Amino acid sequence: MITFDGVSKVFPDGTVAVDDLHLELPTGKITVFVGPSGCGKTTSLRMINRMVEPTSGEILIDGVPVTTQDEALLRRGIGYVIQHAGLFPHRTIVENIGTVQRLTGVGRKAARATAIDLLRRVGLSESLADKYPVQLSGGQQQRVGVARALAADPPVMLMDEPFSAVDPIVREGLQAEFLRLQAELGKTIAFVTHDIDEAIKLGDMVAVFREGGHLAQFGSPQELLEKPANDFVADFVGRDRGFRSLSFDSADELVIDSVASVSTGGEILVLDDAGRPVGWAGPGLGDTSAPIPHGGTFTRGDSLRLVTDLAISSPVGIAVQVDVDGAAVGVIRHTSLVRQLDERRRRRAEPTA
């Protein structure tokens, strides 16, 4: 666990970058620092590995104040990934990845073997091993940056806007890869971004900062969406937060109707020989010879957000549930869904005994 115990940073010119920060970053989880530009995210991150020293307060890693540790040793135990990857241009990819290992006395061969294994883990081909950074795309360089930070197998990683310099499609790939890797490695990660969607997607916990280095809220992504602590957070998490919060709950609790029940509304769910939905037909759907595509189905474990989206975008307002083989097993009308979401909201609002 990384603890910020009343940490403040005032720069010599009087700028208060971080103001009395109290925060606990859980071990093995991703904690995202998010907020508008200049609110102290990077300064907070850099105080963990002592690139910036606090003016007051203390940062502890597993109960040990970072100030009691040798700076160089401390940094070797903390992976650091920055925007634009920051690779050494005159070193090859394997040399870049092996930098810290070589510093700690690991031999060239062993460092190379680790580097090649890490290349694969971050989704890159071994054929890039002996190339130079300039020969790689921005997204590939970011992956190498992540591999380099992981090479010494540090328990803690600091990541400062690592994916913000690449285009949105590449970023999505990097985020997915990062989550997959973290599920495997379970590092304690502090991750800075100014993008609230990235924070909600990647964070187990999210610290929302506001101007003047104040902490506006610390909570899970779902808490931020469902219960923003104040107008600043509500505004910052943005619109659709009610809808977005549905992605954190599974639809398994919903009461689903039988497939046969759809015909009571006049629609027909057309199935193929294996019972898989093909589309919709019925009097209200125009004079088409072919069924209208259903636009997607859901299955056990899918989110309330997906089911809601399917129901409201369906040509007949009905979301179809399928089993693992794709055969239709039930349906839910958007009217029933709205009623059930309302009941859920009431249940949640009730004080717990």
Ligand SMILES: Nc1ncnc2c1ncn2[C@@H]1O[C@H](COP(=O)(O)OP(=O)(O)OP(=O)(O)O)[C@@H](O)[C@H]1O
């Ligand atoms: N070395 C410094 N000297 C003086 N002021 C600084 C220094 N470094 C940062 N600051 C100021 O401290 C405040 C917080 O900066 P910081 O970089 O931590 O913010 P940030 O939230 O990470 O911003 P961004 O998202 O733009 O990177 C800003 O007002 C910044 O101008």
